[in-house]
Amino acid sequence: MSHLQWSIKYRPRSLSEVENQEEVKEELKSWLERWMNGKPNYKAVLLNGPPGVGKTTIAEALAHDYNMELLEMNASDSRRLNDLKSIAEKASTSSSLFGEKGRIILLDEVDGINSRQDAGAIPAIIDLIEGTKFPIILTANNAWDPSLRELRNVAKLIDLKRLGKIPMKKLLERICKAEKVICDPKGIGAIADVSEGDARYAINMLQSIAEVYRRVTEDLVKELVRKKERTLDPFETLRDIFWAKFFWQARAAATTSEVDYELLIRWISENIPLQFQDMEDVFRGFDVLGKASIFLRRAKLGDWDLLSYVFDLMGPGVSFAESSKLNGSWKAKWVKYQFPSYVHLMSKTKESRDALRSASEKIAKACHCSTDKAINEYFPFMRVLPLDEFSPQELKVIKGIERESETKNGERQQQRKNIRSRKRT
């Protein structure tokens, strides 16, 4: 069984292997050849199309076919101006385009540029296009986004079609054959239906079924394949994480969840003890999730690059905490997942936590200490004192909620009497 994602393994290397995009291929070839002849009509092209139609693949295949180096920058990785500027510099200063090996610059997912966070990125790309000595390919899911208006003026827009059902089925059948997977035409058809022309999605679906069952039938597809264009709800996310057989599956589940990572960590934490039977697995799950929470904290302090590891640990880390997964006989256990009780508890206890805070602030101010110290050093001893300076709610939290009923009433009254009589003397 291959551990490589099939959508990568079976990616076309050459334009001739790219299905269903004949016009695009011709247009790109003539554009590049004009560049090679020194008189390009456009310095840049903008490949526009929905996910999984092959924008990046085509750019890579083009570079491969013309034996050129692809200088790639994924706009959703890093859009910092400096990076763009350094690429622009390389692009405008290099002396000869075809001296040794030519270059194509690829700026992937330019519509991922956030106009507020990455202010100045679009003008920097325009500068890059104007000064470049190399052909530039931009890609976008939606080139008609208003923020890309100026880019549309300087780059030739090329629309990519979605992969039709027939070429999609051909593609999937070819992979099945190569991977020796038993495939039912109806099953393949069902995948092609839901994939809506997204080859990457279709291949991933195929692999997720085939890797486990070694066959693809209509029933399996109907049961296991979700319609796309929808993020996973928390229950689906958990199932995909815990049931994943591959790193990338668990990771994809964590990254495509509709719950944000902060809440997702609570969901996972709640359900680790439900999903795992073995306490060793439970421990490993919490341990790795604890590590994820450290990276998350660091990320929120500004090191956003660390978020990547948060997903690694939250998804695959937790998924493979289950040691029996390594056994051939492992089968995913069906679990009724629970809403995180910690979140529930926090919202239910908001009032008493507020009272706790205000009481600790009163003590902190009076006693020249931190609120943390108030809770740890003063509250424990104040439990047995009658205190008139606090609201009933604050008193309740200082004294500990059930402790109140626990201490015998008679004893408590006796204490009060002692104190009163002392005050009188």
Added chain:
Amino acid sequence: MSVLEEALWTEKYRPRTLNDVVNQKEIVERLKKFISEKNMPHLLFAGSPGTGKTTIALALVHDLFGENFRDYFLELNASDERGIDVIRNKVKDFARTLPGKDVPFKVILLDEADNMTSDAQQALRRTMELFTSTTRFILACNYLSKVIEPIQSRTALFRFYPLKKEDVVARLEFIAKQEKVSYDQDGLDAIYDVTMGDMRKSINLLQASSAYGKVSVESVYKVLGLAKPKEILEMLNASLQGDFNTARSKLRELLVTYGLSGEDIIKQMHRELVGNNLLKIPEELRVIIADYLGEAEFRLVEGADDDIQLSAVLAKLAILGNKYDIGATK
């Protein structure tokens, strides 16, 4: 004095001037020199809790500026001020107003400074330098090692040591007499035995035990029993017996109802582990647990989530409990 300050003996009997401070004699002598010269460097007070750092800082500014010392004095607590920016802004606002006539500077007390990250301390260092002509800093910390060297080198260091037994007991006797509380000597000795020279804790314990009519060994231990959340031991036992869910609900009570931080909970678990015979487990298991508690606290300091990291601890305890057959003995 506010009602609350009147009600809590630690405040009511906090020495107001350096002359009232009965302890830390050498420190007091050195500080008195600053007062007579009306000048002082930045100060760094390091020492364990309840040894008089804050008290002496307050007494020092009282003696420097007189009764209206609050006009020339800013008190900040690094544990509660959120981030260096808040501290920087407060310092800036405070430093903007002019100092008084007699003393050419104002004083900022930054308590629990060792709770700041080293990055924040670097920023603090620059802030200290920026306002050095008009302000002096007193930094107080428990652990000198957690204060970055550039700050250590720019401050005059004063080390505070735990109070001696006779000093603690004498102070407790004084307070008990003032408050007309009956006590016996063994009770006061017992207080020192558990607080080990931490004056704040000693006075708190005195006051709480006095609520039982008399400060005696019995009432002191009664308070100690009540003062610590019973959930800590219950949580430890439940997890060692493999009852993870019960242990986890105790954990949540500690976090939410008691408002304890993850680090506080680990420290209290550690206390049960080393200083208590209520936890019945083999000695070598204590060592293994201590090792893991240390690891967990380290993670929490690094920023791990309280609920998650402590759940990992409970699962670990369940594994160890099973290995050492703890559940079977019950």
